[in-house]
Amino acid sequence: MAELITMPKMSDTMTEGVIVKWNVKVGDSVKSGDIMAEVETDKATMDMEVYSKGIVLHLVVQEGDAVPVDGPIAVVGKEGEDFQALLSAAPASSSASPVSEVAPEAPAAPVSTPAAAPAAPAAPAAASNDGRLKASPLARKIAEEKGIDLSHINGTGENGRIVKRDLDSANIASAPAMSQTSAAVFGEESFTEVNVSQMRKTIAGRLAESKFNAPHFYLTVEINMDKATEARAHMNKISDVKISMNDIVVKACAASLRLHPNINSSWLGTKIRTNHHIHIGVAMAVEDGLLVPVVRFADHKPLAQISKEVKAYGAKAKEKKLQPQDWTGNTFTISNLGMFGIDEFTAIINPPDACILAVGTVKDTVGVVNGEIKPVKTMKVTLSCDHRVVDGAMGAAFLQTLKQFLEEPVTLLV
Numbered sequence: 104m105a106e107l108i109t110m111p112k113m114s115d116t117m118t119e120g121v122i123v124k125w126n127v128k129v130g131d132s133v134k135s136g137d138i139m140a141e142v143e144t145d146k147a148t149m150d151m152e153v154y155s156k157g158i159v160l161h162l163v164v165q166e167g168d169a170v171p172v173d174g175p176i177a178v179v180g181k182e183g184e185d186f187q188a189l190l191s192a193a194p195a196s197s198s199a200s201p202v203s204e205v206a207p208e209a210p211a212a213p214v215s216t217p218a219a220a221p222a223a224p225a226a227p228a229a230a231s232n233d234g235r236l237k238a239s240p241l242a243r244k245i246a247e248e249k250g251i252d253l254s255h256i257n258g259t260g261e262n263g264r265i266v267k268r269d270l271d272s273a274n275i276a277s278a279p280a281m282s283q284t285s286a287a288v289f290g291e292e293s294f295t296e297v298n299v300s301q302m303r304k305t306i307a308g309r310l311a312e313s314k315f316n317a318p319h320f321y322l323t324v325e326i327n328m329d330k331a332t333e334a335r336a337h338m339n340k341i342s343d344v345k346i347s348m349n350d351i352v353v354k355a356c357a358a359s360l361r362l363h364p365n366i367n368s369s370w371l372g373t374k375i376r377t378n379h380h381i382h383i384g385v386a387m388a389v390e391d392g393l394l395v396p397v398v399r400f401a402d403h404k405p406l407a408q409i410s411k412e413v414k415a416y417g418a419k420a421k422e423k424k425l426q427p428q429d430w431t432g433n434t435f436t437i438s439n440l441g442m443f444g445i446d447e448f449t450a451i452i453n454p455p456d457a458c459i460l461a462v463g464t465v466k467d468t469v470g471v472v473n474g475e476i477k478p479v480k481t482m483k484v485t486l487s488c489d490h491r492v493v494d495g496a497m498g499a500a501f502l503q504t505l506k507q508f509l510e511e512p513v514t515l516l517v
Contacts, residue, residue: 105180145305238265357401384433457492
């Protein structure tokens, strides 16, 4: 009996998937475990297995089509079997284009759609007895190019029509030129539109929900990073993996969360969950948006291991190879734009976390150290808090502890 293959739910936040590539065509035999297609979810491009056995009778959608979870995408059954009744009973895929045979399709390219250019002002024509100005098309064109006001020209053509010979230099030497206060500028309006990726749709939905449902407030503190910078330089002389300043921030946050578990919490509507484990999400920019892989049990890991994990996640994120287990389970999130020279910013809370830390750049400035004005390295961090879970005093206490760890990084070893 023919069986309808539907779009599986491949992540906990997935609502629809895009068929990036079909690995089968109509008439191919498939069995359970075969990779039928590559599907772009809200987080990554993943292989979709088929759990049926038979012949591919029909492909419902084309490569590039978006299909909601549980929407029909293909039919598998016995050769020659009728499947129309099965398709009729299935819910239609809103953005899918049905196909009977899959052919290779070029990737969709951004479309540049020129808008109509601003119309050039029409050249005036000579006045006739009926009050209208008359001029031949060629005369109008010449007048426009030379900036000639046709209302001052006497036409010698039929019924006083202005023609080319009337615009000869001998005939217009005394005619006043068209007044031009500035040179005419001609351009072409254009724009580019691309389809919203599954990742961008999910980012838009989740962050809008977070921003408008969770009452955010923000706390900023400036941290002296002289000793952290010096410690990092010493560590990188002996470490097999290069330690970044962000790795040190991850470790310091993990140690601070141990002392302030109320920051390591989630709002559950009727309950507040305080997590006893510390899983830190590290926001990473990729081509289509933002991914947040999770460093699990970050408080128990040395800096070198944190650094290795973050670098490995970064490589997988760029290739869209992160799996659901890589980006789920965060209890606190860090977003760092310091590498882009951003001094400070505020970040939107990453659900289900109660807080997110926005990290700015480490910059050279002047400060007072032991009563003396000296050059110092400073970094500003801003904690975004969900006021349903975290109060101002809680957030401030967490930041003070974080500041102490980063200004005296040796204490992270205790």
